[in-house]
Amino acid sequence: MSAGKLQGKVYLVGAGPGDPGLLTLRARDLLAVADYVFYDALSASELLQWANAKAQIVFVGKSSGRQAFSQREIEALLVRRALEGARVVRLKGGDPLLFGRGGEEGEALAAAGIPFEVVPGVSSALGAPAYAGIPLTHRGIASEVTIATGHEDPMKPEASVDWAALGGLKGTKVILMGTERLAEICQRLLEGGVQEECPVAAIRWGTTGRQEVRECTLREAASGEFSAHSPSVIVVGEVVKLRNRLSWREELPLFGQRVVVTRTRSESSCLGKRLRELGADVLEIPTIRIVPRPLRDSQRDLIRRLAADFSWVILTSPVGAGLFLHHVFETAGDLRALGKLRFAAVGKATAAAVARFHLAVDRVPESYTTAALADSFAPEELCGSRICLARSALGNKELPASFRRLGAHVEEWVLYDTEPEMGDRTGARGRFLEEGAHWILFASSSAAENWQKLDLRPGKGASSPQALSIGPVTTQALQRLGVVVAAEASEHSIDGLVACLLGLARKEQ
Template identity: 50%
Template sequence: MKAAGTVYLVGAGPGDAGLLTLRGAELLGRADVVVYDALVNPELLRLAPPTAEIIYGGKRARAHAIPQEQLNALLVQKAREGKTVVRLKGGDPYLFGRGGEEAEELAAARIPFEVVPGISSIYAAPNYAGIPLTHRSCCSSFTVFTGHEDPTKGGTSLDYAQLARTPGTKVILMGVERIREIAEELMRHGMDGATPVGMVRWGTTGRQESLVGTLATIADLAAERGFTAPAVTVIGEVVHLRERLNWFEHRPLFGQRIVVTRTREQASQLSRQLLELGADVLEIPTIKIAPLTDRQQLEDLKDALEGIGCYDWLVFTSPNGVTAFFDYFFKVFGDVRALGNVRLAAIGPATAAKLQELHLRVDAMPRQYLAKQVAQAIREHGSVENLKILLLRAETANPELPRLLSEMGAIVDDVACYRTVAETEDVTGAAERFKEEGADWITFTSSSTVEHFHARFDLPACLAQFPRLKTASIGPETSKALQRLNVTPTVEAREHTIEGLVQALRRWRPAE
């Protein structure tokens, strides 16, 4: 009989993917099955192996993808199949998340399980809104209660009289829909209507919204704003500290939803910088890198590898080209010394860094992908006349560079070493969210990201559907691809790098 697997009840944290614990990340990395809830940041699913079975467990008010009893049975079933199961739950598994019920079911079925605590929105959401739950000048205690009780109960189990007279901060989870009733009950039992109240929606993420009022006004304010779940409510004098301690919402790109279209493997570099600046990032990779399949292209690459010692320069135009070429190279030679005395040119610091990972010195590095600058960087080492230059690029690439080098007298072999193909998967649901809600920016880092995004979404139609949507280009070649669609980029990076693109977003100001 096959040994039972283990179920891990893992707290996914309050929304910011960076707040997942190391233990949680480790377990996701070796999961066979992941069952996740609605409030889990879907970006965390990328930590699971590509082979993992991903199951949406749902559980928002009135919208349960899988009823709790069936979900409990599912965990038991998957474990009995000998699988490692990660039950990914928003916040902490044992704090108003029914994790205790799931653990009881596993214990009754004699299934091994482990509970991995998570950071709770109880304190994380107020933290990101500038509201500490305790402070020596205000209070030294806090009380937490839920505004969403078991609907099968005959009445509330909350003792509002006790809550009203208990000193300290009060924190309400899942209470947005009942905030008027809760506020009225607290005031009816003696709480001052002028008591400050703060509400934090989608706390710790780029979607965060905050609302401040008093016990007497908060329900009307929430109704006027259309303030809906998920949100945490804080009642008490500590809310006044938000004016001085609101660190997260003052970040330069806070409130800006930005689409990243780079390949899944490369997206993190740009996404990380945008998240640090407070943006709400939607990673929607439009391309992925694939090996060559065309027989003639493979023959050309094979010939170039066999004659590698005859070249004076190897020119790499992207980190993808470096990775793809050396994958083929090491299969043939197995030793980097087979490159001989060839010189290396890399366009941009990211491409140069990829070569430096292989302990290869870069001889020429134009920062911008402009044919004239590439040619000039190579010519600074002497005349290029009669030099043999090998360009290692994508299957489809701009013909301007090889033409310019040839006109200068070089002998140029323009050889493909990888393909860019359309990425259509939507593992995290980011593409669906974009279709429904739009964004503030779409960032494009190459001509191919423009072309594949347009093929998938119809870029001009998106710009018409979402008037606030703007486009950001990494450089002239990418901008040309946009202009071919009759789209003028809102901003173009001065320095044609990821850092330059981020700076362009930071500098942009709407026209007066």
């Protein structure tokens, strides 16, 4: 390493069992600053949305049974990038040191003199049973837990796991990566003394919106009558019976529903989180990329005297609200620059974006549309006043005309442009093409138009989603594009869109 060059560092990070909400705060912080992210197939792909936008994302896991890189090649990559001075995140499903080969990678880094850090993750051995309603221990039923792998190093002369001996132990058995050898493993457990009627659960895609849980007896599993599909966590023990009372995820109102979200990347993440909390399998497929415009010198001069030159600022979106107020604080650096200036906003989300700056919103129309905003003003309120209308380049052209008819002087500030989002970091588009979805949510006309440009059509046999619209303007755009709208939210907000989805999902259950 040349003199003065900084040495990098490698972080062996546990990605958790699948639910993005189970990623640790430390892991998320590291993803945000990493120069490289090497991830495997067991990492929830949604986690990649939190990676540094400039990071190089490299898949090093298995796909269609083939390994992208050998273990030694992965270790060499980690060493090489760290020697170049990079911050490297090695994102591994579950916990990196529990059957994750993180120990081997740590040894390789130590041998090369590379500093590294281990960030533990929630193992699927713990997370999947919890989401399936299976407590691994329970007073009076099981006081011990044994975790074993059903997939060992094929180069070893003999297996390390003595399944018959394991069958002689009390308590719960959790088996990872054992679906291909399930019948053989269960037969050995029977030989070790586990009762034939002992319950078995196979939890596939545990903790995610597509979680599946199948149950049988150990005898059925040993006979080959019962098959589990990878990736599954196998639980053997009497605690499985408690699922009848403790199964909670299947009770969530959107469990079993796959939902496509089409907003900007940041907005999709917020809405996706809410839908996951309701049990949905969410595919975040952003259609819009926000491109902020720099302020002109004349606009910066106006910001310094906003309170003197304007009576109202009109904000029509959360993005516009955030950009406008960031410009105010960046330029003026003081809340007092706003003086007695009043704010009007379209919708609760836009008002909430203003409130995050500790500012009150003076006008929010009952109907969350730009037309309703104009109608909420009386002529005597606006006649002779000056309005700053801050929004996107695609704003409703009728809105400034409506204010001018009321006698106001309107200055339009275009804060940002929108363009189609073509990236697919998380692989959500691929899943949609392969599996389809039950619902697709549209929160703006531009999202609808850009979705149409992507021309994503589910493959043969996959579900075609029903379209839900946030309001009349979006509905009209969808209809112009030839999209059948299954329903329009009665309240034209994200809350209303979620409520609309919940109502339709209940009817179809």
